[in-house]
Amino acid sequence: MNLYFYPSRVVRAMAYDVSDHEAVLLLRFGSFVRQLKPGRHRFWRGGLSLLRIDTRAQTVVVQGQEVLSGDQVQLKLTATAEIAVVDSVKLWRAAQDAGALLYAALQQALRDRAAACGAEEFLRQKAGHGEALRASVADRASALGIEVRSYDVRDVMLPADLKRSFASALQQRQLAQAELEKSRAETASLRSLANAAKLLRDNPELLQLRWLQTLETLGAEKAGDLVLDFGKLDLLRAPR
Template sequence: MPLLLIGIVVAAVAVVALAYWSPGRVTVYEFERGLRYRKGRFVGIVQPGTHWVARRGGSITKVDVRPYVLTVPGQELLTSDGIGIKVSLVAGVEVVDPAAAVNQVQNYTATLYTLLQVALRQTVSSRTLEDLLAGRADIGAKVLEDSAQAALAFGLKLATVDVRDVMLPGDLKRIFAQEVAARKEGLAALERARGETAALRNLANAARMIEDNPALMQLRLLQQLGTTGGNTVVLGESAVIPVAKRNRPAGKGKESVEDKETST
């Protein structure tokens, strides 16, 4: 009986020791990288695959290295001319150094979020509202320029930074809407004036041509009559007499008739 008890105790101790000392298996997937630690110290990065790690004093921390998008929601900011607006960002991020991302900062996503907030505040506060609205694309470029190097220091690569929204106060929205409407109305009035000017110019050119060539009016009339049917048109003698002759003084016409009667 004592021997049996001793055997059971030895077997139990062996099982516990085996469970404590035997290595564990960790699978690192293709989109991950593993950080191997031994007794709390970082010893290297492990690539995708299955790895054995000692249970006593060893561990592997997995880090997702796929690119992702970080959204910075609307931040209440003041422009250089004292106008309060809200600006939101979207940033394309990639973990290029997982060891630095995990070991250099406590939470690399939260650290990057704060970094983008500060860079955005500095960019907006240095420009007027008019400059911000006119150069909206420049805001993201400036934030990227100011943040990229600092993000790289803790293992993150900023690929892109773009402005998602620029939100104005309600009264400013109404003012800008009125300004846009006034600009559109002005452009429409300008186009109408241009059209009227062109029409008047065409009429003036036509009048000048008819004055220089009176027969053109008769030709145009005959051409128009040829395209229509079912109408009765009565033409008097004056309709085919050139304008220059119709405008002669009445006396000259009577004298010519009397001369013809005398000659006959």
């Protein structure tokens, strides 16, 4: 995170360029005069100096924060924030090391958020913490002349025993889901068989037709003659 001003003493009549992506403050004998607009500037007075700072977006990584969740589970968190300087005059006047103050605010916001949730809830809502985290540091950052554009949890590391517990619970849920699907399939199969049995019971001629179709299939698959004694085939007799 680069929130430092780069000072330079002004030499009379020398040209100084200001880029679109930076803020440049003009001081005279240490007192603020004005902020320079982008472009080329020349100065003829003595006692002048410039302070430059980059106003482009920056990424701040809040790395490896070991915190306790609301249910006293130790979590190791990493979060990333996107920031930008929006008021360089306020930044210059507010603090000697604004970067350190902002980083401390980002740390505290992450710790407070984790402490307000149980470990499982924090993991489940990982993608949804961003707006709450950003809002919790917005006022502090604004007082420093900085805008926090986003602040999201990137990584959550659990203790080894808790990892095993979560893995075991996930495996049990998957097994239970598989058993449920198997049970549903078996129930559907039994229901289909029951419907077929009822259909054949109510319409015995369908069984006769199915039997003849089976014989036709067997005759087509095997060479040779198929001899039937129709006198002994009760299935082919018309129902009474």
